[in-house]
Amino acid sequence: MKKAVIINLSPRKVGTSMMLANRCWEFLLSRDYRVEILHLYPNLKDLSPLFAAINEAESIIMVGPCYINTYPADTVYLLEELEKNQDILHGQCLYAVIQGGMPYVHTHESGLKMMELFARENGLCYNGGFVVGMGAMLNGQPLSKLINGKSTEKKFDRFLENVAKQEDSPATLYHEAQLKMPGLVYCIMAKIMNRKIEKERREKQGDSKKSPYDNHGLDLYHSKKDRTIDC
Amino acid sequence: MITILSDNTRQEAGEKLEQKLRERKIEMELIDITDLHVDPCYSCGGCTNKTYGQCIHRDDADTILPKLMRTDVLVMVTPVKWGSYSFKTKRIFDKCAVIGDRHYYSKNGELVKGKIGRVHTLVAVGVKEEWLDEEKRAFKNLVEENIRIMNIRGRVYLADDSNIGDCLETAAEGLSK
Structure with a gap:
């Protein structure tokens, strides 16, 4: 059985990031994964539960909000601490999901780039990400409530399918989902x-x-x- | 008024830039953020629902945010990690949302937000020993997106061991205009 860990990079335990994390969790369960969701913020003082889960997982899915065009500061902290603990990084697949208020991909895409560069420097296999716009408006409600809900759901599930198969997920998926x-x-x-x-x-x-x-x-x-x- | 926020972890560019601006007799203040304690933004909604426009958590951001209400140009001198601001710089930047203009505007057919405090120009000086081209592009893109979303003016400078002198000279020259 394949193992995956989903890290909630949002300080909130209910909200759009968690809604997306839950959707990802359900999807991977249905594909026979052993998968758990861990929260960053309650573990800031001691990251060892996150490290243990990351060490055991074949795939890591980082899900978080966009604060001023990229993930919150504490995501940088997590990545820096991971870099110091090289023994737990052994070529896992890394996927990233970022959601923010503005409907445009370009507003939030820097967050994904940070994950890609981190992965490359630390021998992880970055396989792509997904950008969800208008996340603040959703405030934890399901994706179907978005104006472009149907299309976003479809594309997000195709992204999750790629995660399940541990395959590359192209940026065109979230670009196509962007509200125009x-x-x-x-x-x-x-x-x-x-x-x-x-x-x-x-x-x-x-x-x-x-x-x-x-x-x-x-x-x-x-x-x-x-x-x-x-x- | 120019305010420089500098995370001096593994870099001295902030102090060097201050020196160059002082030589040009430009009014500015350098704030060393390296040892400041700024908590995360917990996205708790307190700045809307409890104390409108003010963070309910007390930390060193309380000394910085009032200054940004009176500064025209914000200069962030930051070590760059994976094309992003340093952790310490980003903690402060995240908190700046509390003094950000909440209104939406329309520019070039897209929604944008407004200024933080009264800052009308953002200058970012990213510092690394050595840059990969891709990381240069990533940091530049990030700062440009910041400038775009705040609907202000700004510049980004990429300093490394080989160009730091010239880079800061150009930045100081730009700031003196």
């Missing part, structure tokens, strides 16, 4: 989303538009570990 709309539609979308953002701001912040970080001597309301701000 005329510029005017995005213009309207921006207006609608901004109205929602302004409404939320008024409800939460009141009339003041000033950022709390604009205040000299920011009011830190957590009393126990307060630090004095020198600004």
Whole structure:
């Protein structure tokens, strides 16, 4: 029986990254894999459970969110720590999934490139990845809820089929799944989303538009570990 | 105002760039982030639901974010790993989302976001002993995507052992304009 490990690189245990991780988990189970999902953030202080699972697996699937055009900082930390533990890296297949708010592939693709370069330097076999746009809007709901849900589901499952077969998964799959709309539609979308953002701001912040970080001597309301701000 | 955030792990480019800017009498501040403690963004939603616009976790980002509210040009001097910012640099960059403009704009037929704080120019200086061409392209692409999504101006410089002097000279020259 083949073994795979799915690493959830998101700080959230419910959300779009986990939805994708779960879909991947179910798919690999149905292909007779022994597969488990492990979370990065609860293991940040001691990565040994992740290392043990990675050592045993033939395939590693990294699934995470896109923060400012690539995976969060702690993904870099994980990769750096893996690099220091070369004995657990022995040519496993590596696949990467990244999901972010913007509907475009180019916004999130740098994350996949980082995984590819990491794999190459450390003797892993990078077999491709998948980019899911509008992940923030999904907020953990199934892929079918996306405007381009049907097409994304189909392409994502084809990606998972490649993962199961330990074969290369081409970038064309997620490029084909990308939502394609005329510029005017995005213009309207921006207006609608901004109205929602302004409404939320008024409800939460009141009339003041000033950022709390604009205040000299920011009011830190957590009393126990307060630090004095020198600004 | 120019703010330089420098992760000085295995590199001295931040200090050298500061020196060059000082020689040109340019107003700036160098912040050494190497030993700062900045926690991850936990994506907890506290900056929306509890304290709007402010992270609910207290760490050294509290000293940096107010400065970015007053800086026009952000320079990030960072060691590069696999075409990405260093872990320490990225921890801070991730937290910058809390002072990012939440609105959407439309540019060249695509959605974009806005500035972080009042930063209108992002300059990234990536440092490595030696670059692979592919890693150069990856880091350049990443920074260009950052500039694109924030809808601001910016430049990326790729420094290594062989070109660091010239590279920082060009960066300082660019910043003095």
